[in-house]
Amino acid sequence: MRAEILGWLLDVYTRPSGELVCWLLGKDGQRWLLPMDFPVTFYAGGRPEHLRQAWRAVTDSSVQKARAVRADLFGREQILLSLTAPTPGQAGALYHQLSTTFPHLDYYDADVPLGVRFMAYTGVPLLGYCRFQTDGQSLISLEPLESPWELVPSQPPLRVMELTCSSDPALKLPSTLMLHCGTWVYHLALQPLRAFLANFQAILQRYDPDVILTDYGDAWFFAFLRESAPHFNPNRDPIMPVAFQRERSLFAYGQVLYRARQAHLFGRWHIDRCNAALFGEIGLEGVLELARVTGLGVQEAARKSPGAGITAMQMHTALRDRVLIPVAKAQAETPRTLNDLIQHDRGGLIYQPLIGVHKYVAEIDFTSMYPYIMVNHNISPETLGYHDATSGLVPRTLRPLLEKRTALKRFLCTLDRRDCRVPLLQARQKALKWLLVVCFGYLGYKNARFGRVESHEAVTGISRELLLQSKEVAEELGFTVLHMYVDSLFVWHAKSTREEDFTPLLLAIERQTGIPVTLEGVYQWLVFPPARRHPSIPVPNRYFGAFNDGRVKVRGLALRRHDTPRFVAETQWHLLSLLAQSENPEEHAEAARAFAKAQLSRLARRDVPAEDLKVAVKLRQRPEICLRPGPAAQAARQLHERGVTIRPGMRLFFWFTRQGISVTQPPPEALDLERYARLVQRAVDEVLEVFKPPPPLSLQLRLDSFAFPACTCPQRP
Amino acid sequence: MGRTVATITQHLNETEAMLQRFRRTLRRQDQVLFDGLMASAHAHIAAISEAQALLPFEVALLAMLLEQHRQIAHLNQRVADLEQSFGMFHPDAR
Numbered sequence: 122m123r124a125e126i127l128g129w130l131l132d133v134y135t136r137p138s139g140e141l142v143c144w145l146l147g148k149d150g151q152r153w154l155l156p157m158d159f160p161v162t163f164y165a166g167g168r169p170e171h172l173r174q175a176w177r178a179v180t181d182s183s184v185q186k187a188r189a190v191r192a193d194l195f196g197r198e199q200i201l202l203s204l205t206a207p208t209p210g211q212a213g214a215l216y217h218q219l220s221t222t223f224p225h226l227d228y229y230d231a232d233v234p235l236g237v238r239f240m241a242y243t244g245v246p247l248l249g250y251c252r253f254q255t256d257g258q259s260l261i262s263l264e265p266l267e268s269p270w271e272l273v274p275s276q277p278p279l280r281v282m283e284l285t286c287s288s289d290p291a292l293k294l295p296s297t298l299m300l301h302c303g304t305w306v307y308h309l310a311l312q313p314l315r316a317f318l319a320n321f322q323a324i325l326q327r328y329d330p331d332v333i334l335t336d337y338g339d340a341w342f343f344a345f346l347r348e349s350a351p352h353f354n355p356n357r358d359p360i361m362p363v364a365f366q367r368e369r370s371l372f373a374y375g376q377v378l379y380r381a382r383q384a385h386l387f388g389r390w391h392i393d394r395c396n397a398a399l400f401g402e403i404g405l406e407g408v409l410e411l412a413r414v415t416g417l418g419v420q421e422a423a424r425k426s427p428g429a430g431i432t433a434m435q436m437h438t439a440l441r442d443r444v445l446i447p448v449a450k451a452q453a454e455t456p457r458t459l460n461d462l463i464q465h466d467r468g469g470l471i472y473q474p475l476i477g478v479h480k481y482v483a484e485i486d487f488t489s490m491y492p493y494i495m496v497n498h499n500i501s502p503e504t505l506g507y508h509d510a511t512s513g514l515v516p517r518t519l520r521p522l523l524e525k526r527t528a529l530k531r532f533l534c535t536l537d538r539r540d541c542r543v544p545l546l547q548a549r550q551k552a553l554k555w556l557l558v559v560c561f562g563y564l565g566y567k568n569a570r571f572g573r574v575e576s577h578e579a580v581t582g583i584s585r586e587l588l589l590q591s592k593e594v595a596e597e598l599g600f601t602v603l604h605m606y607v608d609s610l611f612v613w614h615a616k617s618t619r620e621e622d623f624t625p626l627l628l629a630i631e632r633q634t635g636i637p638v639t640l641e642g643v644y645q646w647l648v649f650p651p652a653r654r655h656p657s658i659p660v661p662n663r664y665f666g667a668f669n670d671g672r673v674k675v676r677g678l679a680l681r682r683h684d685t686p687r688f689v690a691e692t693q694w695h696l697l698s699l700l701a702q703s704e705n706p707e708e709h710a711e712a713a714r715a716f717a718k719a720q721l722s723r724l725a726r727r728d729v730p731a732e733d734l735k736v737a738v739k740l741r742q743r744p745e746i747c748l749r750p751g752p753a754a755q756a757a758r759q760l761h762e763r764g765v766t767i768r769p770g771m772r773l774f775f776w777f778t779r780q781g782i783s784v785t786q787p788p789p790e791a792l793d794l795e796r797y798a799r800l801v802q803r804a805v806d807e808v809l810e811v812f813k814p815p816p817p818l819s820l821q822l823r824l825d826s827f828a829f830p831a832c833t834c835p836q837r838p
Numbered sequence: 839m840g841r842t843v844a845t846i847t848q849h850l851n852e853t854e855a856m857l858q859r860f861r862r863t864l865r866r867q868d869q870v871l872f873d874g875l876m877a878s879a880h881a882h883i884a885a886i887s888e889a890q891a892l893l894p895f896e897v898a899l900l901a902m903l904l905e906q907h908r909q910i911a912h913l914n915q916r917v918a919d920l921e922q923s924f925g926m927f928h929p930d931a932r
Contacts, residue, residue: 463890466842466843470887470888471883472884473881585888589888652880655874657878658880658881
């Protein structure tokens with residue numbers, strides 16, 4: 122019997138048979154797992170004789186073969202072999218077979234994520250409100266009732282179960298698990314195993330969660346379940362086993378990253394909070410927003426970098442606009458002269474700040490500067506060099522994203538900070554922010570499908586020009602520009618102390634550049650400290666200050682670093698809080714020094730909990746190839762001796778001891794207190810060095826610590 | 839940050855490293871002056887970069903000159919202020 126139901130599309134996936142399954146949540150709370158007919162088309166291009174061979178090689182009668190003419194990103198039409206498989210699974214297998222047999226052919230639209238393809242062809246986004254028809258066995262039709270760009274989308278009533286364990290499984294096997302299901306909390310002992318499994322299964326069946334949030338679920342829990350109870354299936358879809366993806370270390374964004382093994386569920390989601398890089402910042406609400414706008418499944422969106430999200434969005438635009446999506450990037454960089462490289466191969470404009478303590482400084486930020494440049498100036502690989510080009514693929518992808526985030530931020534400004542909607546809206550706008558942050562980098566990424574380094578350089582070139590224009594506008598209005606950093610300016614004026622005093626400048630900059638700017642705030646005082654190597658060398662990305670409303674902002678200090686022990690970070694934070702108590706931080710410098718001294722005394726008396734002295738360092742390379750192993754490599758070796766598998770990119774925890782380092786908590790007398798005292802002193806100096814009284818004349822003359830020898834000292838006439 | 843072309847900070851650091859033997863040969867008090875001179879170029883890295891010069895150290899020398907000129911202007915101002923406070927007149931003012 123056919124039924125028409127209102128509800129939400131939560132996920133799509135393929136079963137081992139290859140068919141597509143939609144997981145839907147009805148408005149009445151009923152969960153549906155319904156197969157759907159979903160043929161998938163991909164293309165092969167190349168020399169005609171090779172295409173004919175490929176045509177003959179496809180013998181499966183269920184696959185439709187045809188000749189097609191399609192255009193790529195640059196509008197070049199190509200004659201292609203079109204292959205349509207009846208199910209996504211069959212299409213994947215066929216692509217794998219063809220690409221192995223005919224590796225020299227170019228393939229298009231072959232490796233698009235299923236959610237993206239589904240969204241492009243049905244118009245229904247993941248997490249989107251929709252109307253669907255079913256006969257109880259399969260999904261007959263699906264109709265979107267909501268766009269992914271809704272400012273306040275409807276929320277599916279999800280059931281969330283949280284699972285935490287009593288210890289880090291890498292160091293010690295947990296003895297108990299805590300399960301939070303709504304208002305209920307269960308403590309389950311892992312031993313005896315049979316009782317644990319029975320209890321866990323009973324809770325899973327009774328509560329029937331849509332989302333399982335875990336700590337170490339990827340790295341340990343689901344692998345533990347598979348090994349200890351191979352027949353236990355935590356999926357809602359009984360046909361599907363848990364899908365494991367192998368662990369890996371990768372180099373991205375200038376650092377070595379570690380991605381633990383992943384455990385994906387079907388018919389419900391599993392998110393490991395310890396293996397989802399952005400989860401701490403954007404939470405479940407942000408992850409759902411990412412899935413909604415990118416088309417990546419929730420489990421992928423939580424674990425993958427925002428770059429994967431932007432690529433998925435570009436793929437969606439390309440599918441919708443019938444632009445071919447190459448499996449591998451097709452265009453190479455054109456040869457360039459050295460002069461051309463010197464002119465264009467550069468990043469954003471970074472100024473050198475004026476060192477010292479400054480009063481009443483305004484920080485002005487451009488809102489999503491690079492995405493706005495890409496949209497306003499129509500920057501995309503295919504539009505480069507054309508002044509009258511129609512909107513490119515990248516701006517077409519970014520425009521709704523940018524508009525949604527700007528609207529969200531405007532909406533947030535209208536709400537009271539205590540409004541219960543604020544944290545959720547903040548999480549969503551932060552998730553969108555991350556997509557916008559990486560969209561620029563992806564233009565220049567060598568493997569980006571729709572990237573081209575020249576367009577990346579065009580963005581930075583325009584940004585430098587706009588920042589210089591902003592500086593000129595500020596100086597024309599009588600402001601002193603203390604610092605500029607890519608998309609923000611720090612300005613000062615003797616008569617401007619309140620936020621409204623800076624409004625004319627904000628309006629003038631907006632008028633000049635065409636990009637919205639916001640006032641981050643007005644600092645009561647702001648410090649740009651000098652570099653450690655020389656007192657007159659400024660550091661662009663290190664500053665701290667207190668806003669008029671009492672907030673303290675810190676960049677580049679020890680407390681922002683992940684490897685700083687908690688005790689050191691808290692000491693530095695307390696110093697800043699002391700200084701922030703008045704508009705003249707110099708007045709509290711003495712109290713701050715006294716506090717620093719007291720903290721050092723506490724350390725000397727061993728009055729600091731060992732947990733607060735724990736150091737966390739990321740392992741950059743395999744420890745066995747380190748010639749002079751640093752603390753991270755030593756920690757890795759110790760853990761390896763204890764049977765723990767170590768991979769580059771992992772974050773390792775240890776303590777400094779008199780013998781070196783220790784990955785287990787040492788007794789207080791074994792701690793290397795001198796080393797910790799040096800760390801504290803360095804953190805104190807970072808903050809208080811600038812408040813030391815200057816040497817009377819030499820500093821003003823910038824002949825720091827220089828003194829003429831007595832014999833050559835010029836004599837007063 | 840460029841991909842192929844080194845940044846100005848990298849250029850300056852490399853030049854300083856290249857001049858290490860020059861610095862080492864200087865007398866101690868001259869070494870301090872030399873360090874100050876190199877530091878003064880670091881204060882104008884953004885401007886040196888915007889000059890898009892094939893040999894950035896040439897523009898860095900200009901940045902050092904600029905800093906020296908600023909110090910001279912500052913000292914001139916101080917001398918003028920001191921002379922005024924002592925009731926003296928600057929010879930140029932006569």
